[in-house]
Amino acid sequence: MVNIKEVAKRANTSIATVSRVINNSSNVKEETRQKVLKAIKELNYQPLTRQPVVRENQFIGLVVPDVSNPFFGKMARGLADAAGKFGYSIILCNIDGICGGEDDYLLDLIENRVDGVIYASSHRIREVIKRAKQKKVPLVMLDREIKYTDINTVTIDNNYGAFLATEHLISLGHKKIAFIGGPKNFQISEQRRIGYEKALEKYGLSYDEELVYAGIFTMESGFKAMKRLLEDKKNFSALIAANDLMAIGAINCLSQHGISVPDDVSVVGFDDISIASTMEPKLTTVAYPIERISERSLELLMKQISNEDVSPEKITLFPKLAVRGSTKSLKE
Amino acid sequence: MVNIKEVAKRANTSIATVSRVINNSSNVKEETRQKVLKAIKELNYQPLTRQPVVRENQFIGLVVPDVSNPFFGKMARGLADAAGKFGYSIILCNIDGICGGEDDYLLDLIENRVDGVIYASSHRIREVIKRAKQKKVPLVMLDREIKYTDINTVTIDNNYGAFLATEHLISLGHKKIAFIGGPKNFQISEQRRIGYEKALEKYGLSYDEELVYAGIFTMESGFKAMKRLLEDKKNFSALIAANDLMAIGAINCLSQHGISVPDDVSVVGFDDISIASTMEPKLTTVAYPIERISERSLELLMKQISNEDVSPEKITLFPKLAVRGSTKSLKE
DNA sequence: TGGAAAAATGAAAAAGTTTTCATAAATAGC
DNA sequence: GCTATTTATGAAAACTTTTTCATTTTTCCA
Numbered sequence: 001m002v003n004i005k006e007v008a009k010r011a012n013t014s015i016a017t018v019s020r021v022i023n024n025s026s027n028v029k030e031e032t033r034q035k036v037l038k039a040i041k042e043l044n045y046q047p048l049t050r051q052p053v054v055r056e057n058q059f060i061g062l063v064v065p066d067v068s069n070p071f072f073g074k075m076a077r078g079l080a081d082a083a084g085k086f087g088y089s090i091i092l093c094n095i096d097g098i099c100g101g102e103d104d105y106l107l108d109l110i111e112n113r114v115d116g117v118i119y120a121s122s123h124r125i126r127e128v129i130k131r132a133k134q135k136k137v138p139l140v141m142l143d144r145e146i147k148y149t150d151i152n153t154v155t156i157d158n159n160y161g162a163f164l165a166t167e168h169l170i171s172l173g174h175k176k177i178a179f180i181g182g183p184k185n186f187q188i189s190e191q192r193r194i195g196y197e198k199a200l201e202k203y204g205l206s207y208d209e210e211l212v213y214a215g216i217f218t219m220e221s222g223f224k225a226m227k228r229l230l231e232d233k234k235n236f237s238a239l240i241a242a243n244d245l246m247a248i249g250a251i252n253c254l255s256q257h258g259i260s261v262p263d264d265v266s267v268v269g270f271d272d273i274s275i276a277s278t279m280e281p282k283l284t285t286v287a288y289p290i291e292r293i294s295e296r297s298l299e300l301l302m303k304q305i306s307n308e309d310v311s312p313e314k315i316t317l318f319p320k321l322a323v324r325g326s327t328k329s330l331k332e
Numbered sequence: 333m334v335n336i337k338e339v340a341k342r343a344n345t346s347i348a349t350v351s352r353v354i355n356n357s358s359n360v361k362e363e364t365r366q367k368v369l370k371a372i373k374e375l376n377y378q379p380l381t382r383q384p385v386v387r388e389n390q391f392i393g394l395v396v397p398d399v400s401n402p403f404f405g406k407m408a409r410g411l412a413d414a415a416g417k418f419g420y421s422i423i424l425c426n427i428d429g430i431c432g433g434e435d436d437y438l439l440d441l442i443e444n445r446v447d448g449v450i451y452a453s454s455h456r457i458r459e460v461i462k463r464a465k466q467k468k469v470p471l472v473m474l475d476r477e478i479k480y481t482d483i484n485t486v487t488i489d490n491n492y493g494a495f496l497a498t499e500h501l502i503s504l505g506h507k508k509i510a511f512i513g514g515p516k517n518f519q520i521s522e523q524r525r526i527g528y529e530k531a532l533e534k535y536g537l538s539y540d541e542e543l544v545y546a547g548i549f550t551m552e553s554g555f556k557a558m559k560r561l562l563e564d565k566k567n568f569s570a571l572i573a574a575n576d577l578m579a580i581g582a583i584n585c586l587s588q589h590g591i592s593v594p595d596d597v598s599v600v601g602f603d604d605i606s607i608a609s610t611m612e613p614k615l616t617t618v619a620y621p622i623e624r625i626s627e628r629s630l631e632l633l634m635k636q637i638s639n640e641d642v643s644p645e646k647i648t649l650f651p652k653l654a655v656r657g658s659t660k661s662l663k664e
Numbered sequence: 665t666g667g668a669a670a671a672a673t674g675a676a677a678a679a680g681t682t683t684t685c686a687t688a689a690a691t692a693g694c
Numbered sequence: 695g696c697t698a699t700t701t702a703t704g705a706a707a708a709c710t711t712t713t714t715c716a717t718t719t720t721t722c723c724a
Contacts (some may be wrong), residue, residue: 003710014674019712027671048380065407068606072407080426089441092424094412109421174470223612246543256588274400275577280555280584335680346704351682359702
């Protein structure tokens with residue numbers, strides 16, 4: 001191990017001076033200081049410093065597919081605020097495979113630089129769980145259920161959310177309710193579709209497959225799905241979209257066809273992203289309860305950070321319906 | 333300063349044993365180990381460990397008002413990707429005064445936990461600059477010019493952007509071009525308005541104050557401004573909005589009035605947030621060149637991280653016009 | 665330019681930590 | 695149950711770093 005003595009020798013000065021340089025003490029000539037720093041660098045000397053026994057970074061890694069998506073943007077905001085309350089900062093990782101970032105970097109980050117991880121992406125999920133367990137890094141899965149794995153999870157009840165949305169429309173007198181879902185292989189797409197189906201069933205309405213379209217959670221796909229609904233001359237007075245972006249796309253399409261929301265068609269979205277409440281008409285939507293979700297996630301993480309033997313939990317929260325201007329009683 | 337001797341005394345054991353516990357040496361009874369750890373905790377003893385002279389956190393703080401705003405979401409994504417290329421991670425701070433977070437926390441973060449800061453908020457800006465200078469924390473201002481201060485700055489030429497947008501509409505034959513600006517006390521609002529004015533001037537069109545409205549950068553304010561334009565029965569065939577959200581709000585308003593974009597009115601936005609290219613019609617917009625901005629910002633920061641005496645620079649980038657479906661030649 | 669004050673430095677003392685070594689306690693093997 | 699071996703421990707030696715203190719060098723000012 002390189003020590004201060006060797007550094008002093010190489011810098012051609014005394015041990016005391018090197019010590020002063022390292023500790024930023026006063027009274028060292030700039031020239032000498034530079035010589036010492038050079039020697040330190042050359043010998044790769046690592047001085048001793050005081051450190052807590054258990055080094056807490058006070059950092060939490062947040063892994064999302066893409067913050068520029070308003071949904072994950074809202075999530076990041078909520079989690080950053082919640083983390084702040086516990087004195088933690090959020091390290092943001094976008095992992096959707098678009099940015100070619102080296103993946104090992106993600107694993108290194110998780111293992112060495114953060115006190116815990118909130119994971120809201122699907123990328124390399126099994127591997128991340130495995131490594132986190134090995135290295136005892138606290139981990140909370142957001143919005144993804146991993147079957148047959150004991151891991152902290154916070155989800156919302158998507159079935160219930162869609163059920164609520166459908167029930168709301170039914171209570172307004174709607175009987176023909178279209179549904180624009182997400183990709184079939186997404187858990188949440190299917191859960192939301194099922195909630196819609198169950199509500200129809202409960203109120204004795206028939207589930208009509210011809211009114212169900214699949215989008216891919218983008219505005220564009222919502223627009224296109226609605227366009228097809230109109231072109232196919234489907235008969236409907238209300239629409240549920242599996243997320244707000246698709247709802248907005250659908251509304252745009254309706255507007256362009258001279259169909260008024262909510263006068264002619266009522267629309268319910270899902271997520272309550274920030275623009276949902278600033279658009280016109282304001283969007284009725286199933287509000288993803290980001291504040292409660294953030295709080296619970298942080299609590300789970302904190303528990304595990306302070307005591308690594310705490311056993312994982314699975315928390316399911318219930319969304320609420322934010323009733324706004326895009327839904328209205330069916331006109332007679 | 334608490335030392336190992338005191339810990340030994342409190343744990344009722346010898347200095348050597350405490351040292352062994354700290355260094356995870358072999359041959360310490362679990363019972364003794366626990367006693368020592370307890371004493372360490374109680375006395376808050378911080379052992380000495382080897383550390384590189386210049387401790388690089390490999391973290392960069394990104395301060396924005398609110399990531400849930402799609403504009404800042406896009407910015408965060410771009411910067412996170414760029415930082416990743418340099419081996420750095422982004423620590424996300426939302427500072428818009430909504431979350432009551434303790435402000436000292438922000439200053440502590442900046443001073444002690446990151447290698448550099450990218451600041452894209454207006455909150456406490458003078459103070460942050462002052463402290464960063466004192467503590468020699470590399471700092472880059474994004475999108476804010478701080479007059480009479482030598483500080484790294486990356487901005488886009490807003491005048492030029494608005495000029496481009498206006499020129500584009502004029503080249504399509506539009507002569508009556510409305511403008512929805514931002515709050516008057518924002519630098520960028522005024523710059524964008526001036527660019528619009530200059531372009532009109534250049535092409536011999538008159539600047540008509542009656543076609544200029546002020547919004548607050550939200551969808552809602554764009555909607556309302558357009559509503560007033562229509563109610564006031566203003567004569568215009570094109571619109572420039574000072575950001576995309578207001579452009580979208582305005583388009584929604586037009587749609588609801590049965591006015592087609594782009595057939596009846598052409599619309600240009602500003603920023604190119606992610607939804608601009610996934611809505612229908614796709615929005616023609618002045619593209620905030622986030623990739624180039626991110627790269628330049630990181631380069632400035634890296635320079636200053638590796639050599640603290642590097643002098644600050646001010647970089648201005650030129651936006652490009654992303655011509656999409658929301659603009660069209662004026663019909664005869 | 666002379667001399668007082670401030671800055672810079674190294675030797676050595678002091679302080680803090682790790683390692684060695686001798687020894688005691690616990691465990692295993694027979 | 696008795697020795698041999700491993701485990702556990704403290705005193706002291708060895709090592710590392712910081713601090714003190716005396717001395718030299720530089721700077722500042724009349």
